[in-house]
Amino acid sequence: MDNLEIYEIVIADRDFKICETLMNENIVKNDGKGILSEIAIYDAEILIVASVEKEIIGYCAFSRIYDYVQIGNVGGVLPHEGFYIEQILVLKEYQRKGVAFAMVDFLQKKYQEDLFSHVSIKNKKSILMHIKHNFQPIDFYMNENFYGITDYVSLFMKRSYT
Secondary structure, eight states: OTTEEEEEEEOOOTTOOHHHHHHHTTSOSBOTTTTTTTOOOTTOSEEEEEEETTEEEEEEEEEEEOSEEEETTTTEEEESSEEEEEEEEEOGGGTTTTHHHHHHHHHHHHHOOOEEEEEETTOHHHHHHHHHTTOEEEEEEEEEOTTSOEEEEEEEEEEOOO
């Protein structure tokens, strides 16, 4: 995609003012129609931001994982070191143009580590997208609700650094 710029922000503080910092450093002129105003970083340590003509069009939040790590929002365990994709968001008009995986590629090339993700087993589009971008299924997790009924199944996926 022409004019796509990728920036990395290391999140050292939960009160980090992402939009203000990007604008103060003249990296972006606005926050992409409020794209970062609703950001849910979870426990992310790194935020990769994509912009076109200084307008934020997407972000990808990552956490660094070491050895076996509990994944809070699905209750599973990831059995390796690397980076875990917490959240990816791209504005609708820029979807299916390679923006999300430009951000993922940026992080993986810089740190030369494996990447991990999880996807709802019902989300076939996301599973196919991950496979298209060299993620391989490595495990799955079945979450049970209060009544012992499986209410969520997620597929853990890995993209090896090569």
